[in-house]
Amino acid sequence: MASHHRRHLPLYLAIFLAFLLPPLASSLWQSCGSSANFTANSTYQANIQALSATLPKNASTSRNLFALGSVGTLPDIVYALALCRGDTNASACNDCVSNGFEEAQQLCPYNRDATIYDDPCYIRFSNQNFLSPTSGDNGALILTNTQNASEPAKVFDAAVGALINATADYAAGNSSRRFGTAEEELQPKIYGLAQCRPDMAPADCRSCFAEIIPYITKYMSGKQGGRILGQRCNYRYEQYTFFTGPSLLQIPAPSVEAPAPAPVNATPATPTPPGGASKKNGAARILAITLPIVAAILVFVVICLCLRRKRRKPVRKAPLSIALDFIHHETDNVFYLMIDPTNPEDIQSIESLILDLSTLRAATDNFDESNKLGEGGFGIVYKGILPGDEEIAVKRLSLSSRQGIEELKNELVLVAKLQHKNLVRLVGVCLEEHEKLLVYEYMPNKSLDTILFDTYRSSQLDWGKRFRIVNGIARGLQYLHEDSQLKIIHRDLKGSNVLLDSEFIPKISDFGLARLFGSDQSQDVTNRVVGTYGYMAPEYAMRGTYSIKSDVFSFGVLILEIVTGKRNSVAYDSEQSVDLLSLVWEHWTMGTIVEIMDLSMTSHSPGDQMLKCIHIGLLCVQEDPADRPLMSVVTVMLSSSTVSLQAPSRPAFCIQKSGSNDSYMHTGPYRGVSESTSRSPMSPNEVSITELEPR
Template sequence: MAKPHRRFSRYLAGISATFLLAVLHAPLTAAEDEPPPWPTCGPYPSSGNYTQNSTYHANIDLLAASLPRNASSSPALYATGSVGDVPDIVYGQALCRGDVANASACESCVATAFRGAQQACPLYKDVMIFYDLCQLRFSNRNFLLDDDYIITTYTLQRSRLVGPQAFDAAVGLLVNATADHAVGDSSRRFGTGEEGFDDKRNPKIYALSQCAPDTTVDVCRTCLRRIIRQLRESFSGRTGGGIFGVWCNFRYEVYPFFSGRPLLQLPQFVESPPASAPPATGGGEKMRNRTVKVLAIVMPTIAVILVIPVVYFFCWRRRRPEADAFLPSTSEDIQHIDSLLLDLATLRVATDDFDERKMLGKGGFGMVYKGVLPDSQEIAVKRLGQTSRQGIGELKSELVLVAKLHHRNLVRLVGVCLEEDEKILVYEYMPNRSLDTIIFDFERKKELDWGKRFKIINGIARGLQYLHEDSQLKIVHRDLKASNVLLDLDYNPKISDFGLAKIFGGDQSVDVTHRIAGTYGYMAPEYAMRGQYSIKSDVFSFGVLVLEIVTGRRNSGSYNTEQDVDLLNLVWEHWTRGNVIELIDPSLSSHPPVDQILKCIHVGLLCVQRKPASRPAMSSVNIMFSSHTVRLPSLSRPAFCIQEVSVNESSTAYSETYPLTEKSTVMSSNEVSITELSPR
């Protein structure tokens, strides 16, 4: 019975996995048979509005004077740009369809899009608009740095309903083929296709797929996969539809809507024939009697077959209560998991069966391994320990949250595996590991000149702003620290480890917990002492990080043997004495940009103020970093730094022997995250 049990466990794991995630990024709008243009006003409501004849309005007009020409003169018919200074800066992106006949048609379409955007969405700072031949977005947010995958779905004009099954299958085949062609087109990221269909009214189907030309193969493929997954949900049985996004789009029709010959020509679609029915062998009455007899035998048998797995399932759930932690709490967590599922066998091959030599690190949840998927993509495999319940809730938080969040300064989730007894999350691999492995290493910190350090500070700030203000969810990370900032090949930072993250409601600003969890040295005092956490708790942690990056010193430890001064107060004392420049990491060049470094120290001290209200929002921090004219607020003495009392090899054993009470405080050293343990 061992093998059937294992197969059924895998089957149940697959069922559970189907119920794990929320909609990764559902369409913002849907319209029935709406002609172009298709506008989306304020995809991020927090972007706000501008006033008539304001500086922002003037900057839109300046961008409208240059962007159409820049797009039309580009070989890929694509351009980005910005005009003005913070807070009135306007970022723009224009993309013409790859089949546009000439440059003048592209320029004319983008110019029309600027006018159409301001007419359809008057006084909105953030607007997306799509025409037949081009798309445009402008915003006060630097969305060019965000992998936000915002999309808009439209059922196109002249679309009508047809028999769904065969037609949907034919459309899916064609759209996926054009998407693959677009991914492989390194210069334009563009593909068109044609497919025959056995229907007098719809003898052929046509499709087009496109990504922004500057997207990588992985980003283009991921973006198109996400929107194509919504085909059946949004357009089942419809003869025309399109999903348009910031970074990719597709469209299909039953008439040729693009110029030139299709780049792909698929053969006539042939539907799989249905199973033939057995021939009749007797009269009507005889057949009815036979049917009754057959049903009398078959129906109880079917009932037994159906009851057995149900009973087995509930018994399995009673034996495995921890698996319930992965079931979603809302109906939103039920869609789009299939593309994230990875086979355990694939991950075993990728990591050489979780070989210790492939291990990247170890945390309270388990191990992280390096692996390589069959398509040569490098991955980091986060594997929860099989025998421990610790970390199950945190793993669920990461799975639900990270799958919804898309920003270039947040680590990207590649997949999930829940086969057998495994609970595994798979992330993109970061070649330069975590920030702490470099910035606190005497030799490796020399890799980080000031330019790289400032890029890291900026990237972390942008990622936090996305979490706090710009994403569709309002999220507090609660464990921001150097070891949870990962660095890619070019030292671009990505915030990781969302096991402790919390989602706030729309107007919620503060929450209280009796179970404190986090990391010594980065924890805001109101959270460590009273359990109060908010986005300003993350701001405090960010301030600590900034001071660590500038000085190259850990926040923990003693820097004055007589007074036991921590890093925050050490920096403050040097700041008030006017010699804070002495604390700049000596591994930096002999002539670093002192003014910029002093600004970073000033912002870092602002972020660690004692009162949460005195700490700036991350959007304000980003304005301070990008502007040369903004006056920085005055400072007061920073809050004291919550330090680790003692950490040694027996600390874990202590918590195992003496379980935590409901109001216990759980904190970890800088190297390891130990998150909200449950009593054993």
Template sequence: MAKPRRRFSPCLTGVTATFLFAVLYAPLIAAEDEPPPWPTCGPYPPSGNYTANSTYQSNINRLAATLPRNASSSPELYATGSVGDVPDAVYGQALCRGDVANASACESCVAAAFRGATRACPLYKDVMIFYDLCQLRFSNRDFLLDDDYYVTTYTLQRSRRVAGGAAPAFDAAVGLLVNATAGYAAAGDSSSSSRRFGTGTEGFDDRSNPKIYALSQCAPDTTVEVCRTCLGTITAELPKLFSGRTGGGIFGVWCNFRYEVFPFFSGRPLLQLPQFVGTPPAPAPPATTGGGEKTRNSAGIVLAIVMATIAVILVIVMVYFFCWRRRPKANAFLPYSATSDDRNIDSLLLDLAILRGATDDFDECRMLGKGGFGMVYKGDLPDGQEIAVKRLCQSSRQGIGELKSELVLVAKLHHKNLVRLLGVCLEEHEKILVYEYMPNRSLDTILFDSEKNKELDWGKRFKVINGIARGLQYLHEDSQLKIVHRDLKASNILLDSDYNPKISDFGLAKIFGGDQSEDVTRRIAGTYGYMAPEYAMGGHYSIKSDVFSFGVLVLEIVTGRRNSGSDKTEQDVDLLNNVWEHWTRGNVIELIDPSLGNHPPIDQMLKCIHVGLLCVQRKPGSRPAMSSVNIMFSSHTVRLPSLSRPAFCIQEVSTSESSNAYSDAYPYTENSTVMSSNQVSITELLPR
């Protein structure tokens, strides 16, 4: 039984995130001994069923073969993944509870969840299932996108009631404890921070319920603000759904909480609240006949009521003060606020000694690559986590202030198709960034290698194209900040072990505020072959500049050829015009990468070429927004717009030519142009 969905828009320190909240009861009130698993078949929106032995069922089985192991091998005991192509694509998420003792227990639980989901919800395309130690969701809808804040939940209500008149005080104690664990999970004030997990216990002044235990958790890839808002949404249901009940919880995809009057989690609680002493109701006055005694009893009643009121007010003040201390400041989303910078940077700081040990003192044998910024090394932390360590050159003009601004920016961006920043080191004049390690390195190292490119079959390439498009849509339209990347290229697309793409290197990124849609700069920085003409020739950049770079990437991925000028096969025609000429002649299939085999999905490839050419149109206004691009890729019925000849490709320009061109438009002596070849990334970070 599902309640109607309710829309609310909580203000996240200047950024409004909209959650759709749907509480599903299955059953409406679970029995006290209702054991897990707790399934929800076909959450929101209705997803329909699949048929037995279909491609969709095969994709579920493929996901079940990898997701449990990926979750157990993750430091956060959390994994997401997708298998197959639309309309049979299956998206999955597995999360083990933060107190799970070991990886094998996590893997076993997630594997059991897959089996339990198919038994409890046979042939459902969209299933959520919750066990004591883990939870699982798989769906035909990509619910993993960061802008998807559906808090679809399963509610467990214990049937046992608090005895006597202690229910109001018990409810107040539960509210205080649950909110405390929720704040702890969101803020992550200890080693549990990466797991977004908190547990707590609280004594209660009642013999039948000597202690209350509570647990709260968010998906580890949620931001602090999203975690806090998600938990705040479901804990707000406490007074209505759990009044006077000795236990219960709400379990959702992105967050959950549970409380009981017995210890249901492992290990010592992370929070221990002091004994909660509730205020009992005032005793009824004894019947008397004396007027003086009546007066004294009336005074006692008034005093009891006043004292009870004061106690309730004190409890409310304590809860409010606790939440106020943990809520983000009003300027938490302002990227250059000193308060915001200091708080976020402190949580990211790493010791240089740890990084030296992880990289064998920056040994050349551990070097993954180098560029204009410095070197990148592979590191192994003591807990076994693999990292990528980006060590900026000592001579880099990127100052500490600018670096901090950049870090705060990256820390606020959280999407599965953006590389995740793990930390920073600023000791001993070092400037080091630490990112998650990508086993398959960058796209260019595979795509443009005549031997390695065979690893990238069309399924993987289309996954890469889709992932980049979704990451850009997040930057341009869906994130809390509107970001223009300005250096999107194959070498800045990193691939994880499953060839999922992640956009990296935000050294040139710019933030747009309010309704701003474009800007002009006198310092041009970027990479040959990927720069939109209006940016390269006039300094004008916008989100459509990134769309141009994306179009170049799409054509490179389909053809397996660079657009930098080094791989030209027909005189001096660049890739864009080469593709256009073949497109107009009707033989563009000849340009498809021959390593893709003899029977590739031609229709899908032609759609990608069409979208790629659409993104590199000469006029920025003729290029589609990334949200439209994602619709084009996912829909089989959308009619693609007609094309005109693409913009000419910006190839290498001499410094003197560039200076003259920019001096005409902007008569300043300090005008300069900073570009790089496709092999080297040059970061010129300026205060924004």
């Protein structure tokens, strides 16, 4: 049975690195299945909601804190399981299972198969029947505390081995809940917890432990703590108490010779047969001859690989499938990435993203001030050079910034999955000694705003470069919204988040505030509005509603900044506090739009192309999201000279100067004016601009 489950156990390996996080945060880990998604308001979703209403009570009132259930008929049948930890009370169990169903639909949106692990419980639902206690695991997580034990590794591993075997054996054979806890009299003590599904037979429980325990030896040797979370059994050990109540077992500290963790009830070693001594001596002579030769070959191969690696620039490929979350505990804060080992490319890719702190310190001259590229709300960015002369930009997130932690989660989850010439490439990540470092490809021309709004450098951006930048940003957003496997809303598009490479090719960066949408999802609402005023769409700034059209609004503001060379946040009339949108609209309606073009561009710039960009920018900043074009439509508008552009209405957040016959436009939270009673479309001087010819 063990070999059967081993073949069907796609184990999700984890990479873990410790850093300080606020205590008492919720500990959640998710595993989202690969089956097809369901749609909003579908029968499948209704069946999940029905199970979420009954399973919490069924589990919490059960003697074993365990419940199974299924609702519906094919093809919309949903199977579900809830199991609370054996030391959890009924109230905590009910709350944990209820929250688990809610979190599953947030962390695995519209996924037909989802598992949520929390400290007190775990839940799973799926369209596949996994309810049998002998069903193979759908996956497991290996999590580790990266702090080394104070004892020598040999001593500590021997103690952990004795603790694990004893606790697992107790859970399998001596508890109706298939649950056990233990403590070992090492100094400091080691505490262990083991649990199987209560409906498993003792032999099946032992078989499950036999599969997962060897991974503790493989990945957690000499570490202060670790856990393996499977869907039929799980195990954890730490050097502090993490469970409720007294330990069910007291285990004396073993000698150094005690066995390391091994499968429960593992087959004993085969006795040496008669004549074995002479065979052993012969084998020893063979080893004495062959080992030096093998060692010499291995040394030669290693030297060749090192020389080859040194000559070649390191190649890093973003993983195809990556998930991210945090483990929280008062004294155990761990960061990990999960990858699917059934795809070898994923394993190689995620490993290539992990960079050593020593490497980044050497690359940046220990984060020397002379290598500082810039500073933002989440930390400082430094220039560095990796071995192989690869130039990088290292974002060093603030140690105290909780928002920086959330940004880091988003950056790794989203950027690592995205591949496009107009999106910044993530080179790697480092989380050591409480440092949180994100490493990107280096952009020699820094961010767009550092050139565009600089009196002396803005002349570097002639109209040809600016038009290519507008096109590149549009293509990058189209990829995020429509062309990638994911549907991503950036939520903070602005000049400082557009980086320029040596050829002035734009790359969208900073996905810390980005949000992932389901394929059928059109919008969402948040109670926590984040971003940059001036670039926020009105429906987002005032009601928290965001969608791909929110990014289109930000893009429209950015186009107007690029063409005019003016910041949107600056007041251009001290008496009226007229902002950029108001200024552009005023000149657009008066037919004097040329007067506010950036003077740093040459006089030979194609005015019709610039006028078209202003027109597109105004269409993108319309108050009603439905009036804003999709980014795929914008790219067509930019590239075609025959596409007809509709006349724009007065943009959102627009204030008309006094003396005008037009009424004020509805504004955001930082403008105090009344709503407009008229939104008639207007075009400058009633001249059509639908027959533009490129030059």
